[in-house]
Amino acid sequence: MTDFSNKKSGFKKVLVANRGEIALRVIRALKELGIKSVLAVSEADKDSLPAQLADEKICIGPAPASDSYLNISRIISAAIVKKCDAIHPGYGFLAESNHFAEICASYGITFIGPSPKTIALAGRKAQIIEVLKKNKIPVVPGSHRVVKEINEAKKISKEIAYPVMIKASAGGGGKGMRLVKNEQELEEAFHTAMQEAQGAFSNPDLYIEKFIESPKHIEIQIAADRFGNIIYFPERDCSIQRKHQKLLEESPSLKVCEKLRKKLGETAKKIARIIKYETVGTVEFILSKNDFYFIEVNARIQVEHPVTELVSDVDLVKLQVLLASGEKLEIKQDEIKIHAHAIECRINAEDENFMPQAGKIKHFILPRGAGVRVDTALKPGAVIPPYYDSLIAKVITAGRSRKSALKRMKIALDEFKIQGIKTNIPLHKKILENPAFLKGNYNTNFIEKLNLR
Numbered sequence: 001m002t003d004f005s006n007k008k009s010g011f012k013k014v015l016v017a018n019r020g021e022i023a024l025r026v027i028r029a030l031k032e033l034g035i036k037s038v039l040a041v042s043e044a045d046k047d048s049l050p051a052q053l054a055d056e057k058i059c060i061g062p063a064p065a066s067d068s069y070l071n072i073s074r075i076i077s078a079a080i081v082k083k084c085d086a087i088h089p090g091y092g093f094l095a096e097s098n099h100f101a102e103i104c105a106s107y108g109i110t111f112i113g114p115s116p117k118t119i120a121l122a123g124r125k126a127q128i129i130e131v132l133k134k135n136k137i138p139v140v141p142g143s144h145r146v147v148k149e150i151n152e153a154k155k156i157s158k159e160i161a162y163p164v165m166i167k168a169s170a171g172g173g174g175k176g177m178r179l180v181k182n183e184q185e186l187e188e189a190f191h192t193a194m195q196e197a198q199g200a201f202s203n204p205d206l207y208i209e210k211f212i213e214s215p216k217h218i219e220i221q222i223a224a225d226r227f228g229n230i231i232y233f234p235e236r237d238c239s240i241q242r243k244h245q246k247l248l249e250e251s252p253s254l255k256v257c258e259k260l261r262k263k264l265g266e267t268a269k270k271i272a273r274i275i276k277y278e279t280v281g282t283v284e285f286i287l288s289k290n291d292f293y294f295i296e297v298n299a300r301i302q303v304e305h306p307v308t309e310l311v312s313d314v315d316l317v318k319l320q321v322l323l324a325s326g327e328k329l330e331i332k333q334d335e336i337k338i339h340a341h342a343i344e345c346r347i348n349a350e351d352e353n354f355m356p357q358a359g360k361i362k363h364f365i366l367p368r369g370a371g372v373r374v375d376t377a378l379k380p381g382a383v384i385p386p387y388y389d390s391l392i393a394k395v396i397t398a399g400r401s402r403k404s405a406l407k408r409m410k411i412a413l414d415e416f417k418i419q420g421i422k423t424n425i426p427l428h429k430k431i432l433e434n435p436a437f438l439k440g441n442y443n444t445n446f447i448e449k450l451n452l453r
């Protein structure tokens with residue numbers, strides 16, 4: 001693996017402002033780079049595995065995220081008290097807060113991510129679409145800007161033809177999206193969506209897109225330095241979703257040929273250049289038949305980054321830290337190759353109806369073996385608190401062929417035992433034996449169509 005073992009970063013000590021598996025992933029990368037780690041923990045996570053394995057820990061407040069992982073002044077104070085040069089935000093929480101990134105900069109602390117300006121643009125989806133459309137990037141037919149009032153919404157929806165989607169410009173995590181089938185439904189949907197967007201994202205801005213019937217979600221990982229060097233990685237197919245959130249990802253996609261791979265990659269690179277992207281990030285597209293459309297940029301490390309690490313043999317988290325510390329991107333595009341096929345199953349603590357579960361894990365056995373990677377912060381006696389995301393582990397398998405990665409995943413999920421809490425492992429097993437999935441014939445409506453009982 002390109003693991004940058006000869007590299008030294010300019011950072012001496014980094015505050016990890018996150019929890020769970022991603023906190024642990026970052027702590028391990030920092031150790032490999034010879035950088036000290038300080039973990040910011042809430043009271044609920046004081047005894048977590050990442051807290052045990054970080055060089056130091058500091059409590060930033062009570063369990064609710066608003067009092068700890070989202071509390072900017074407490075996190076900045078922690079970084080100052082512990083004399084950290086940089087903060088790694090992980091994903092979720094403050095990872096895409098341009099406000100937080102700006103405050104870090106004002107205290108002379110490096111935010112490990114792109115610039116506040118780029119984060120702000122990526123986080124206002126209507127605006128980035130407007131900018132990219134002007135730069136001739138293919139975007140979904142729609143408003144391509146914020147739609148302020150209902151008559152405008154009616155006009156645009158009629159032009160692009162129903163069904164349409166009303167989307168919150170500041171939305172994320174699959175939230176803030178609403179399908180509208182006809183004009184009769186539009187008015188109420190528009191006003192409710194606006195209130196919900198204000199409530200959930202403190203921003204009422206909405207935009208409209210044509211609802212693309214069962215597309216594929218295909219995304220491109222990018223890496224960029226501050227000297228204008230940009231590379232892209234082979235695509236990830238993240239079409240297996242529930243509630244517009246990814247459940248299983250794989251790379252490469254069976255439905256992307258070499259020519260399309262290059263086209264998507266070059267488009268992602270162009271986008272990165274337009275928005276002055278730095279460090280690592282992802283450009284998301286939806287793919288219908290042979291057309292692809294940009295949907296958004298995720299200005300952070302993503303949950304599914306290990307899939308790309310196993311395919312391309314590059315350590316993305318170490319690369320992210322090195323790029324943030326001002327290192328030049330030394331990997332060239334033609335060095336990025338497909339070395340394997342990789343699949344990730346997100347193991348969530350949730351029941352058959354996708355309802356999050358909290359509680360004590362009595363006993364568990366993690367899968368192992370050749371070609372199996374498990375990213376998790378689980379430890380004996382671990383308690384899954386009700387306050388945070390339901391992701392408890394990621395099982396990633398790789399093989400020379402898709403068939404071998406799939407076989408390894410099936411064995412891994414059979415080996416994976418958890419007692420005391422419900423998980424979606426049974427659902428993943430169902431997906432893995434579905435004939436359409438096995439052939440690669442699946443789109444974002446796959447879970448809806450799957451017979452879950």
Ligand code: ADP
Pocket residue numbers: 091092093170171172173174245246298301302303304389
């Ligand atoms: P990906 O899987 O592509 O990394 P997700 O959409 O699953 O991205 O988001 C990763 C994490 O960030 C999840 O914990 C998700 O709930 C959270 N997240 C992302 N954006 C938001 C947002 N705007 N509001 C709340 N949570 C978010």
Ligand code: ADP
Pocket residue numbers: 140165171172173174175177209210211212213214215217241244245284286295296444
């Ligand atoms: P988020 O910021 O919450 O991740 P996205 O814009 O990335 O929001 O959309 C999340 C998912 O919703 C996509 O992966 C796709 O499955 C679905 N989706 C988004 N826009 C459309 C659209 N215009 N037509 C059909 N499906 C869509």
Ligand code: MG
Pocket residue numbers: 284296
């Ligand atoms: Mg998205």
